[in-house]
Amino acid sequence: MRNRRDRLRELLDAVLDEDNTSLGQMAAGAYASPFHFSRQFSRGTGESPVGLRRRVLLERACWQLGGGMSVTEAAFAAGYDTVEGFGRAFTRAFGHPPSATPPRTGRAPRWLPAVNGIHFHPPISLWVEGEPKGRSDMDPTALLLHHDLEDTRLLLEAAAGLPGDRYRYNRSPGAVVLPWDGPEESIAAVLHHLIRSKEVWLAAIDGADIPAPGADDPAALTARLAEVGPRWLDTVREIDRRGGWGDTLIDALCDPPESFVLGSVIAHVLSYAAYRRQQVRYWLHRELSEETVGWGDPIEWLRDRA
Template structure:
């Protein structure tokens, strides 16, 4: 894939022009991209290695396979994929997958993917996944594994400590009104900081796995502990899978954003770890002010939050 087709704008153009359900023909695709059919087809074929009509047909078949794996009927899936008959859809599906739709079996997260010259695939619920180029170094593992586990363990320590506070103190605005990230509202209380620590993992797991947007309630400490245990387990499993497949340089077009945005998986993990560390520092500051770590030595994992001290346990 050329460099022009790796950035957010080109991915958005692919989504908008090629994969828009209203664009059934090359003429309609090109019109959405403000180009003639000839130049649109030549530009996209040269940059992505696949003609636009062929790309749309392949990605719609991938979407159809995913829908079938979720329990959709062959009839409904056929018409939603733009086929005029179930027979025509079944023939096309069989040519692409080597078996009829009724024989589709789930063989993992990417079971619905077909071979692609550009690494572009359907990613549920309605966006794209872009694989990294083969042989491209992607980094990962090692220190990342340590940071991930420390983040999870340290967050658990802070949640357990927060159980000792009365609800009024837990929800009391105590910090200046500033945003930790541009995605969220200002975080002034322990309740807001701890909820964002949990929700960040929930929402990124949903983005990467194609799950629905997660609920953000309830946010009392006991409920957050339960949410966190589920989110942490899912988050660690997702990152282990990325590392196992060496997919750190893959991209996901996050349909939970409005408008959708393209993110590199390694960047997502770095983002979560960076802002989790920032929030944990603020949470620890507030807990220390309330005397919850009184008597702890300065180099204790609970009081310091330092991975070096955590590793000495």
């Protein structure tokens, strides 16, 4: 019996061929018209050819940057005409600029949310989680994690345009989100705790000391987000890869020590992060405009990234 061709693999090869930078070239490489190529590919992967190529090459660029490649080299290797265009796309995808990519630590490369489980695998191959054909769902945890970081960055960019007195203005006297965090009465305070919560929980998961609070001006918070964001994503990804959502964390930083199920910790951080982001957004709407920071809808965020 003749071996059947792996048509999906052929389509993927055509999309990721270094010389196929346009839809027409991809289709020609798979001996199909652009229309039929796109339809076959989207049916098999749940993602457009151009969208998958762009995402996988960004994942590869992140891995390359972590290994010491310059931003310029990574930009052109990923098929971008300008470093600026690459920087914008990378920042939208990972929640921090290319220059803030942390060094590789021996872990697998960082992956972006994907409908099909198809990702970059170093040095030059693909990794497919499970069977991509027929999947039409997206992992909501991954989407919420990435949306949280990118939305926080958007709010910080908007807050940076406020005068200092408006940034620190007491807008809700006595407002408390969580009793152990203290008052969160200003944009500055809420944004600080939005980032601080991830810093503290990462310390608990890693068994490290409670980190110093750090400055809360927009520039400092942006730098803190660029540092903690990749670590937060990597930590959650490792929990997921080992199936550790039900593991118990004994947090010695609490007095007395407390135990927490890891899945509940991630849900806790995402829940209160969403609340804090929307509180800041409401205040920024009153200071600036609704168009400046939008409504924080993950549907719109995902649509804009497509």
